[in-house]
Amino acid sequence: MPIDIETFESSPEDRLQHNGETNADRVMQFLAANPDQAFTQSEIRDATGVKAGSISVVLSRLEDRGLVRHKGNYWALGEADDVAAYANMVESTRTANGRFGEEDMDEWLEHAVDDEDTE
Secondary structure: OOOOHHHHHHOOHHHHOOOOOOHHHHHHHHHHHOOOOOEOHHHHHHHHOOOHHHHHHHHHHHHHOOOEEEEOOEEEEOOHHHHHHHHHHHHHHHHHHHHHOOOOHHHHHHHOOOHHHHO
C-alpha cells in the first residue's frame, strides 16, 4: 500500500517496515536469544539483517529505554526487569491484536494532533 511523501519523509525507518517486525524487535530477539554474551554493532547487524545505517540508532534508542547495555565496543541485553517489562508489553500487544485486530496506522494518523495546531 503506498504512503504519501510527507509520511515517507517524516517517519523513522522502523515505522515504515512492512512485515510488522521492527529493527528493534530483531535486535531484541537476537540479544534475548544470547543473554550471556555481548556483541559488537557489526555482529548484531550481521545476525539481524538491520542495515548498517540504522543499527547504531536502533541500539542507542534501545539503550535509552534500558533494554540494552553498552560498554566499549560491545552491546548486551539490558537489565532483567526492563527486558521483562518490554517482553510483557510486546506479548500484551500481540494478544490484543489477535483478539481485536491490528490497529490501522493510517487511521491513527488521520486523527493525530498536529503539534502546529496546538500552539
